[in-house]
Amino acid sequence: xxxxxxxxxxxxxxxxxxxxxxxxxxxxxxxxxxxxxxxxxxxxxxxxxxxxxxxxxxxxxxxxxxxxxxxxxxxxxxxxxxxxxxxxxxxxxxxxxxxxxxxxxxxxxxxxxxxxxxxxxxxxxxxxxxxxxxxxxxxxxxxxxxxxxxxxxxxxxxxxxxxxxxxxxxxxxxxxxxxxxxxxxxxxxxxxxxxxxxxxxxxxxxxxxxxxxxxxxxxxxxxxxxxxxxxxxxxxxxxxxxxxxxxxxxxxxxxxxxxxxxxxxxxxxxxxxxxxxxxxxxxxxxxxxxxxxxxxxxxxxxxxxxxxxxxxxxxxxxxxxxxxxxxxxxxxxxxxxxxxxxxxxxxxxxxxxxxxxxx
Amino acid sequence: xxxxxxxxxxxxxxxxxxxxxxxxxxxxxxxxxxxxxxxxxxxxxxxxxxxxxxxxxxxxxxxxxxxxxxxxxxxxxxxxxxxxxxxxxxxxxxxxxxxxxxxxxxxxxxxxxxxxxxxxxxxxxxxxxxxxxxxxxxxxxxxxxxxxxxxxxxxxxxxxxxxxxxxxxxxxxxxxxxxxxxxxxxxxxxxxxxxxxxxxxxxxxxxxxxxxxxxxxxxxxxxxxxxxxxxxxxxxxxxxxxxxxxxxxxxxxxx
Numbered sequence: 001x002x003x004x005x006x007x008x009x010x011x012x013x014x015x016x017x018x019x020x021x022x023x024x025x026x027x028x029x030x031x032x033x034x035x036x037x038x039x040x041x042x043x044x045x046x047x048x049x050x051x052x053x054x055x056x057x058x059x060x061x062x063x064x065x066x067x068x069x070x071x072x073x074x075x076x077x078x079x080x081x082x083x084x085x086x087x088x089x090x091x092x093x094x095x096x097x098x099x100x101x102x103x104x105x106x107x108x109x110x111x112x113x114x115x116x117x118x119x120x121x122x123x124x125x126x127x128x129x130x131x132x133x134x135x136x137x138x139x140x141x142x143x144x145x146x147x148x149x150x151x152x153x154x155x156x157x158x159x160x161x162x163x164x165x166x167x168x169x170x171x172x173x174x175x176x177x178x179x180x181x182x183x184x185x186x187x188x189x190x191x192x193x194x195x196x197x198x199x200x201x202x203x204x205x206x207x208x209x210x211x212x213x214x215x216x217x218x219x220x221x222x223x224x225x226x227x228x229x230x231x232x233x234x235x236x237x238x239x240x241x242x243x244x245x246x247x248x249x250x251x252x253x254x255x256x257x258x259x260x261x262x263x264x265x266x267x268x269x270x271x272x273x274x275x276x277x278x279x280x281x282x283x284x285x286x287x288x289x290x291x292x293x294x295x296x297x298x299x300x301x302x303x304x305x306x307x308x309x310x311x312x313x314x315x316x317x318x319x320x321x322x323x324x325x326x327x328x329x330x331x332x333x334x335x336x337x338x339x340x341x342x343x344x345x346x347x348x349x350x351x352x353x354x355x356x357x358x359x
Numbered sequence: 360x361x362x363x364x365x366x367x368x369x370x371x372x373x374x375x376x377x378x379x380x381x382x383x384x385x386x387x388x389x390x391x392x393x394x395x396x397x398x399x400x401x402x403x404x405x406x407x408x409x410x411x412x413x414x415x416x417x418x419x420x421x422x423x424x425x426x427x428x429x430x431x432x433x434x435x436x437x438x439x440x441x442x443x444x445x446x447x448x449x450x451x452x453x454x455x456x457x458x459x460x461x462x463x464x465x466x467x468x469x470x471x472x473x474x475x476x477x478x479x480x481x482x483x484x485x486x487x488x489x490x491x492x493x494x495x496x497x498x499x500x501x502x503x504x505x506x507x508x509x510x511x512x513x514x515x516x517x518x519x520x521x522x523x524x525x526x527x528x529x530x531x532x533x534x535x536x537x538x539x540x541x542x543x544x545x546x547x548x549x550x551x552x553x554x555x556x557x558x559x560x561x562x563x564x565x566x567x568x569x570x571x572x573x574x575x576x577x578x579x580x581x582x583x584x585x586x587x588x589x590x591x592x593x594x595x596x597x598x599x600x601x602x603x604x605x606x607x608x609x610x611x612x613x614x
Contacts, residue, residue: 025450053449055449061439062475065443065446066445068439070443072433095436205413207411207431216432218434220422
């Protein structure tokens with residue numbers, strides 16, 4: 001049977017992909033521009049087919065703690081929200097990371113700070129990759145640049161989350177969430193049975209049989225020596241993820257003299273800018289980080305030996321540019337171009353900025 | 360003569376539940392938590408449901424309850440236990456899911472989660488220890504602190520003009536359609552302990568029989584926080600806490 005191509009919004013793709021990848025539970029709260037995730041799920045009613053639970057929580061705080069509770073029993077659970085809501089979730093995200101629970105969080109970013117705007121933005125980059133909540137922890141951060149990737153990264157996010165017992169986050173924005181594109185949804189994967197969960201997650205709190213020790217899900221430890229060890233273990237895990245899970249896309253980079261660096265919706269606009277600049281004879285390429293953490297630092301450092309300069313294009317006041325500069329470590333000039341407040345740049349503006357800032 | 364010669368099984372008059380391990384408790388002498396822990400252990404053992412039980416500990420003195428009762432536990436963020444319990448029960452409807460929370464956890468920072476959990480019909484159990492004070496952080500004012508009662512953050516006594524009134528949250532919870540059993544008990548005498556045990560048993564049976572939310576409030580002492588001897592604290596509780604928080608069933612739709 002040939003693959004069925006559908007036309008839908010990025011937010012809808014998240015919902016359909018969740019059902020298809022064997023998700024056990026979704027807990028969310030309405031907020032623009034991501035409400036279609038919850039709306040789609042309640043319309044499709046997956047509890048009647050796959051048995052997936054869907055619940056509208058009383059708040060984003062409750063939703064992330066529902067995720068924490070469910071993840072602690074080994075279930076495949078997720079939540080989605082947009083920037084102000086994700087700020088509310090930070091406590092729970094820190095607990096998930098501290099208790100080493102696998103879970104999936106989706107942030108369809110809007111402009112801030114505060115209540116900000118409902119228009120798209122990429123200003124939660126720092127919040128996502130530098131912590132957000134309290135303590136030394138990392139989230140596996142995936143940045144989709146298409147509706148197809150919205151669908152694909154649900155399964156990938158869960159796989160990585162369970163592989164490393166660490167929360168994963170899909171960092172999208174209002175553009176990717178709201179735009180409609182064609183998409184091939186992932187094939188149906190059955191939800192795991194309770195026996196399979198116990199096998200895959202021997203740490204899960206599911207009720208203690210006589211023949212094993214208690215399973216206790218906690219991030220608390222008052223003995224400093226034990227707590228330092230626990231933290232070192234987390235750091236060791238993060239190094240392993242950095243070594244194995246970096247993902248990025250190179251677009252017309254082979255002969256590039258200039259490099260654009262952009263993720264998500266910005267990368268889509270940059271792709272057009274690259275095409276237009278090349279028509280003018282400017283040899284420019286685009287490096288698109290797919291994982292924002294772990295960050296593709298190595299490959300950027302290598303490109304610093306090839307290109308004359310780099311322009312980091314993001315819908316914020318300059319966030320990822322700091323990581324690009326760290327990666328390049330002074331080898332070439334790295335500048336930033338952004339628009340704020342929900343305004344999205346055109347490819348022409350990006351070419352102009354490139355000419356003004358790095359050429 | 361050895362200890363085995365003196366202590367024989369046929370002479371056994373009391374035994375702690377096997378679920379309760381031998382770790383030294385961090386609770387202060389005179390604290391009610393240990394008694395309630397023991398009752399939970401006894402009831403779970405008598406019902407033979409350990410393999411299907413998931414407990415959720417709060418933030419507060421009982422944060423370490425997971426160190427003392429050998430069952431599977433999840434440790435919650437402050438106030439969030441009811442939200443977790445709802446999710447666990449939905450994902451694992453055949454499990455006995457209960458939260459164990461103090462007054463600050465349940466009636467201050469977790470009020471929203473408590474009310475919404477009690478308004479849904481998920482059959483979870485909430486064990487609520489109300490001693491009118493924050494014990495773990497050193498005796499600060501709780502939502503349930505009585506008028507005039509002195510704590511570290513109302514050192515001259517709770518002034519209702521400044522701090523509002525003692526929150527009778529259980530009275531509120533009984534009004535919600537999702538609760539099937541709401542009761543207020545205590546553990547300062549042998550008779551009270553027996554009553555509380557019965558209440559916990561009923562709450563856990565409701566849990567497995569899918570009857571809705573059961574709330575067992577245990578009006579308790581915090582003799583360290585109250586700065587009294589354990590026996591003084593019991594007397595003070597009877598004279599001051601019980602008039603504000605009268606004991607008995609507030610709601611029982613299962614009769």
